[in-house]
Amino acid sequence: MAVSNKGLILKEYPKGLPNADKHFELVPRTIDIKNLNLGENEIVVRNIYLSLDPYVRFTLREPEPEYVSVDTLLEKRVSIGQVIIGVGVSEVVKTNNPNFKVGDLVYGPVGWEEYSHIKSDFAAIFSPINKESLKDIPLSYYASLLKMGGLTPYASLISIGKPKKGETIYVSAAASAIGLLVGQIAKIKGLKVVGSAGSDEKVDYLLNELKFDAAFNYKKTDLNKALSEYCPNGIDIYYENVGGQTLETVLNHCNQFSRIVVCGMISQYNLPFNEKYGVKNLEIIFLRSITMQGFIVSQYLGTDIQNEFEKDFTEWIKAGKIVYREKVIDGIENIAEGFVNLFDGRNIGRTIVKVSDY
Structure with a gap:
C-alpha cells in the first residue's frame, strides 16, 4: 500500500x-515501501528531522562556465524537478543492507521529503544513533548538534585552527549554528573569543x-575599528563564515603565523560568479606566513x-559547558520558507524541520 511522500x-x-x-515546490507523491525492490546495500528511511544548512545553496546553482566544479557532496547540483538533498535524522523502515535493521535510527544525507530511498553510495556514509543516549539527549540534537553540525566546528577548529591557550580568535557570523559552537569550544580551550x-x-x-570576551554588531560598527579595539594584540585564529570585504579587513589584523579556518563565505553565496567580491590584499597571506585552509566536514568522518x-x-553537553539554541519548524510544508530565512540574518543557532514524530 502506497503512503504519502511529499517532497x-x-x-x-x-x-x-x-x-x-x-x-x-512541495510536490504530492507516494511511495510503495512494501513492494519497492531494493538493490544491494540500499535502505528506505522515514525522515524525522531535517537540518537546514546554508551550504545547500551551492547545490542549487545553475551551471556556470567560469566555475570549475569538483565531485564533492556539497557540489552535487540539484536539477530542475529533483528533490533537494540535505542531512537529517531518520528511521530505517526497509533494508537490504547488513549494517542496518528496521527500526534503527540513523543520520545521513536524505531528500527533503517524508521518505527517502537511499542508494548504496549514500548508505555507506550513514551513521547509527544510539537509542540509549536519548535518555539524556533530545533526538533533535542529532540533526543539529551531535553529528555534522557539531563535528564541523570542532574538527576544523582543532585540526586547522590549532588553538593554543591565551590566543585570540575572531569568529564572524558568531551567532550562527557553527559560529556559536566555535566560540564556546575556543573558550573551553582557553582562548580570548571575539565575535560579530x-x-x-x-x-x-x-x-x-555564551560568555564571549567581546562581541559587536557589524552593521553598526566599523569592522576595522572594532578589530583594533577588541583584538589589540592581533588575531591568531580567524574562523571565516562570511568572506568578501570582511575577509579583506580581517587579513590586515592577522598576526604572523595566524590560521584562517574557512568554513563558509555566506556573503557570496547568492551572487553571480562575476559579481563576487575580489579580495585585494591576499599578499598578506605569504607576507605574514598565514595558513588559510578550507574543508569539507565529510573528510573527518571515521x-x-x-x-x-x-x-x-x-x-560538555551533560556538564552544561555547551549552550545551544535550535529552532524547530514543524511540518515539511515549511521547509522552503525556513531555508530562505537562513539568509536574512535573523536566526540564532541552527534551524531544523520536524517532518514526523518518533
Whole structure:
C-alpha cells in the first residue's frame, strides 16, 4: 500500500536570494515501501528531522562556465524537478543492507521529503544513533548538534585552527549554528573569543549567554575599528563564515603565523560568479606566513577526531559547558520558507524541520 511522500523540489534556479514560492515546490507523491525492490546495500528511511544548512545553496546553482566544479557532496547540483538533498535524522523502515535493521535510527544525507530511498553510495556514509543516549539527549540534537553540525566546528577548529591557550580568535557570523559552537569550544580551550553578529539581540546572546570576551554588531560598527579595539594584540585564529570585504579587513589584523579556518563565505553565496567580491590584499597571506585552509566536514568522518568530538561533546553537553539554541519548524510544508530565512540574518543557532514524530 502506497503512503504519502511529499517532497520539496527545485522549480527554478535562484538568481540571487532564493524565494520560497518562486524557486521551490512541495510536490504530492507516494511511495510503495512494501513492494519497492531494493538493490544491494540500499535502505528506505522515514525522515524525522531535517537540518537546514546554508551550504545547500551551492547545490542549487545553475551551471556556470567560469566555475570549475569538483565531485564533492556539497557540489552535487540539484536539477530542475529533483528533490533537494540535505542531512537529517531518520528511521530505517526497509533494508537490504547488513549494517542496518528496521527500526534503527540513523543520520545521513536524505531528500527533503517524508521518505527517502537511499542508494548504496549514500548508505555507506550513514551513521547509527544510539537509542540509549536519548535518555539524556533530545533526538533533535542529532540533526543539529551531535553529528555534522557539531563535528564541523570542532574538527576544523582543532585540526586547522590549532588553538593554543591565551590566543585570540575572531569568529564572524558568531551567532550562527557553527559560529556559536566555535566560540564556546575556543573558550573551553582557553582562548580570548571575539565575535560579530548582525543584531543587538545576537550580540547580547554572545556576551551574556555564551560568555564571549567581546562581541559587536557589524552593521553598526566599523569592522576595522572594532578589530583594533577588541583584538589589540592581533588575531591568531580567524574562523571565516562570511568572506568578501570582511575577509579583506580581517587579513590586515592577522598576526604572523595566524590560521584562517574557512568554513563558509555566506556573503557570496547568492551572487553571480562575476559579481563576487575580489579580495585585494591576499599578499598578506605569504607576507605574514598565514595558513588559510578550507574543508569539507565529510573528510573527518571515521577519523580519530570524530571519536574525540563525540566523547567531548557528550561530556560538555551533560556538564552544561555547551549552550545551544535550535529552532524547530514543524511540518515539511515549511521547509522552503525556513531555508530562505537562513539568509536574512535573523536566526540564532541552527534551524531544523520536524517532518514526523518518533
